[in-house]
Amino acid sequence: MTRTLSMDDLTAENKLLREKLRLLENEKEVWRKTQFIANAADQLLTMIDRKYTYESVNQAYCRARGQRHEDVIGKSVAAVWGQTQFDSIIKPKLDHCFAGNVTSSEDWFKFDGRELRCYQVTYNPYRDDSGQVTHAVVVTHDITARKHAEAGMKKANDRLERRVQERTEALEQANNQLRNEIEERKRVEKALRESEDRYRSVSRDMPAMVCRYLPNGDLTFANIRFKNHFQLSDKTLLDFNVFTFIPDNERQRMKNRLQRLRPEKPMVIYEQCTRTEIGDILWRQWTDRALFDEKGHAMEYQSVIIDITEKKNVESKLQQAQKMEAIGTLAGGIAHDFNNLLMGIQGNISLMYLDVNHCHPLYENIHSIEQLVDSGANLTRQLLGFARGGKYVVKPVNLNEVVTETAALFGRTRKSIRIHETYEPNVRMVSADRGQIEQVLINLYLNAWQAMSEKGDLYLETQNVTIDEKFVKPFEINYGDYVRISVTDTGKGIDPTISHRIFDPFFTTKEFGCGSGLGLASVFGIVKNHDGIVDFESHPGRGTTFSVYLPVSQKTSKEPAPAPKGILKGPETILLVDDESYILDIGVKMLEKMGYTVIKASCGNDAIRVFTDFRQKIDLVILDLIMPDIGGGDVFDRLRTIRPDIKVLLASGYSMGDAAAIISRGCNGFIQKPFGMEKLSHAIREVIDNGHHQPAV
Template sequence: MPSKNVSILLLISLFVLSVGVGPVSGNRAIKVGVYQNYPLTFIEEDGTVRGFFIDILEYVAKKENWTIEYVPGVWSECLKDLKNGRLDLLGVIAYSEQRDSHIDYTYESVLTEWAQVYVSEGSRIESILDLKDKKVAVLHDDMHFANLRSLIAQFGIQCRFVEAVEYEDILMLVQSGRCQAGLVSNFYGNQYARNYRVKRTPIVLSPERLYFATPEGTNRELLDALDSELRKLKAQDGSFYHNSMGRWLELGAHTVFDKWLGWGIFGALAFMMVFLSTSMILRAKVKSKTIELVEKNLELTREIDQRKTAEEALGESEEKFSKLFETSPIWMVLATLGEGRYVEVNEAFIRDTGYLKEEVLGRRATDFGLWPDPVQRDQVIHYLMETGSLDAYPIKFRMKDGSVRDFLWSARVVDFNEEPCTLSGLIDVTDRVKSEKEKERLLIQLEQVRRYEAIGTLAGGIAHDFNNLLMGIQGNISLALQEIHPDTPVGERLRNIESYIQNATDLTKQLLGFARGGKYEVKASSINQLIEKSAVMFGRTKKEISLQLDLERPIWTVEIDRGQIEQVLLNLFVNAWQAMPEGGDLHIQTRNITLQATHTKQYVIHPGPYVKIDVSDTGVGMDERVQKRIFDPFFTTKEKGRGTGLGLASAYGIIKNHHGYIEVYSRKGEGTRVSIFLPASEKEVVTEKPVREKIDRGSGSVMLVDDEQMVLDVGREMLQRLGFTVTTAASGREALRIFEASPDRIDLVILDLIMPHMSGGETYDRIREADQEVKVLLASGYSLDGHAKQILDRGCSGFIQKPFNMEQLSNKISEVLKTGRP
């Protein structure tokens, strides 16, 4: 038996020796995380690391010959670095099952702390229930925070937690009023609460033992050394552990009776005697009060049940509101009224703006440029402060990608957490606004078209009458030239008058072009050839302009009236020249392009292949006001006598009549670019035939039909000079009577297109009913397009453009009588 006891004592001695020696020896460098948690661990302003845990650690490190490197940070960073292995050791850490999967702890705790709730000086918060619907500041990733959240849930109430990175931040949040309560360590609160306008509450919770810890599976030797020393230090009265605790935590370290202990025992005995004498009296009172307390308790239970029912109903209501707020398809925003700081925004706001919630909450809209016009924001907020509400106010907001969208804003001023806020709903009406603007643009365009058509009708009528006057003058000139030698002075003057008539004819063509009077002679053409011809002619007279041609080859064919398109080009060239009084560059470019439906929709033309002509100059350019009116008839910016204001108006009409469109881009001081788009054709280019100058004499009977007596008179004489027998009719009805009376006597009918009562088209149809073989030559100041083309398609023999001279009339009659068609 003695030998057995000796063996046991020997084993115990070996165990004690092994614990005392510890596994760590030699110079060992360790990284230790420290954060601000006075008085357990903290960093002085000069960088010195101090605190109760630091004293214990350095005491052990000295004995174990460790070299310590302190790594300062905030609590959450230290915890993260420990888990990731960037730290070897961290002190002042509580145990949790979640942390235990990443962290190893000492077996010995260093000491126990608890948490206490602090509030502002005027607050009435005194219990956990008083925290309902309040904002509570807590330390991120703190065990006290986890315990408080669990306790709040057990009581069936809700509050909003605001996570801070330091205990100091928590007390500052409470002092500033941004949070109604804050949870800190009792040690930290005892030391620093006096520096803030806060007070301690009776709410105490979460006593937690604090340990040293290392990353999971590493540095176990450090923990073993700390455990060994802690066990010895805690067991010895007056040890370094107890002295350090007394210094940092202001506790007495004495463990023996002093001279006053006897007096204390005497006082205690006296107190017990008094207690025994009064206990008999109190027992009777307690019995009488018990019944009263039971009744009060029942009443309190009923009140708690009622309150709980009301709170559950309120919770359901709040949950419904929160769900409606978050899932609403329109923007829902809660913001402080004064500063406009965002308290909450819903998913629609995040989705549309492109911002993350953390980029928005706590900030003002002006901080990240949501308001394109901050002045407007101030005006609206001022209105809200005065009236308390806002209904369907049109507003613009800029998204994160820079785009600006339109909204209708409705808002109400509400009280949220004892602070005035705005609860807003915003409906995105960007597409509606665009649609309304497009509708307005189309209405303006329609009104412009109607105005053009009205003026065009007037211009067409004027051109028609003017052409008849020119016909009378041209016919008489042609007759006069037949009677004299053309080389005489009088003959030369008559030829000059003929050229003036041609200029006047060109002016009427401009009027008819503006009036969309149609294309006169449409041929498949090369726009490059026409541009080269016009550019050469223009360049000879305007030497100060530098012409630059950039023509795509091969260029697609276009079906055009060459004379009209040449007129358009020359108008553009002249406008460019007048915009460059000091000279400059005129750049002409052609391209084959294909227009999509999205581009052609606004111009009411068909998508497909087009030839694009760009005429660009380096002139003075135009402002927006002038650009809006450049296609208005008779509008001009030129000096009096330098323009009629019909150039671009007629160009617009001509291009539209060719089923194309015209665009103008210009900026003041930067020149102008005019772009013309003409539909491409698959036809082969038609080669021009030389015009005959010879007058052919003829014979036979011709009936001339026109409602203008002047045209009848001069036309009769011109036809007679050409050798024909002439019958005249002043209307369609008269022509029909004459023709029906003697159809065999008439070889050719020259028929005016525009006549009162019975039009040229109706007259033609009635004549063809009487005689299918009769030749009819249609004459008009209008073009071959429109009504004239319809009559030709019905079998009419030919068309001649007023005004015409003897040569033109002779050639056209000869052509019709020989071939029957132009």
């Protein structure tokens, strides 16, 4: 017998069902928010069962495919991507995932009718309550992907609300409909819990901090990385305000950016620079996204924060290296021209010495001029040390010996500095100009002494190291085995605002007249020309460490024979080539005083013409390296074509490093301007008598 419900019974049951409906509405809101996390992500998220069939995909995936959910859900992966891509790329990784393993790779895929693009794909095993792997959660990063609104969910919700509103004809009919809706909501609730568990797994594995917060900054959600970074627990999570950890000078700008977000442009990406309590600089990339209500008002914000400090540091070092290369070219040109001027002065002094003895009243004046020329040459040497590195006579060097000797020399003159030495017992040999490396170390010692206000501790260390490709990338050198020299002081450190300029030539923090600003610039140039690296780490108030890396060498060292003294003469015929008339004139006079027959040429074309006419009479060519019409390298090659056995001595205001290519092709010698008669005479005899010589510097 069917019991007829009274109106009171129906009313009570209706009230109960509506209360359950309200609870389900709340659960629905939780489900919507969870869906928002997944659909707001830039990654393509899919869930694939063990039959290789799509069970779930997010909005980013559909947008990238240009399809709807129903076009993908239930279809096989092979049908969506094509059998070839499925067999060769996707299936092996799915099988590995179904075996319980997390796997990640970068693969090239081609969407239907679209261009070939690269995606980073992570396959995560999803386990049921019994621990069995039932699905693969696939996270695909597409940098061009953008989230669509949760149109599908809103459409389903609108349809559900219309159905509820239409059930008003009779209370019994409404109750029946409500019972059906409750059953439907229970099913949705179960699916929501399963979906939430899956997307929590995705959020946990994301390589970024993710948080959601209200317009006033109160936190509503944070992933594990965010909680760990700010040491938040589930209890303290809701008491945390996002704006509290934003620096004062950036907080208002962030709020302004959020307020400018609109439904048609709901996302903004920007970089933020902060400083830690100990002075370290941190860079983060922020991706802020807004969730709007139906009226276009922002209800909630989501931020994805990625640490890009290492990327910024690499970019900064690369920019610094490129800038130093450009400045070095300019400095080298200045030094070359200045050395040519000094050459004219030094040549005339050498000639004057031939007619002036120690008793002559002008001898001291001439000697003073020569000392000034030496000072000018030292200055250009420092410029060339920065620009070209000043690498002249290269041989295997034991850096322990160089550091020990320079430290002892420095310690005798700076007794207020306590020097601490730690050396690699079996330090490897490096190929270097010992004198130039000594200049590098002395400059670093002096820089440390000045930073410590002339009193403190200086720590010196050598170490065999192997540096990888990632470390050397900004410096454009080879990775491999190096010897590192570390010079650490306990001084005031380097102001971060000027740290990018410390290797610039003529840049100094000293008072006017107290320094040339070429010390660290020459350090940079010398080390760079030795195919090495000079880097530094500094903390204000806690000192600075300069690290010099030089590549190892397997060569053995041979001591050169001592050079003879005095001016050496000869009877040979010499072709002198230089585009500067004053250097050409003084060179002719110097060579004639040494007894040589001199033929001169004022440019490259002139040199080739003269040499062609007198090829058998000429015993030696003194060739300028830089000329306006034909460079010294091309002239050398053409002279050797005309007469392969001709001996050539290169002369230049640049360092030997610039002539290395010509030396390697068989040129007999190199002498750097400015030089006097004695040095020139020795270089000439070495080339003529022996066919080669150690370059004069």
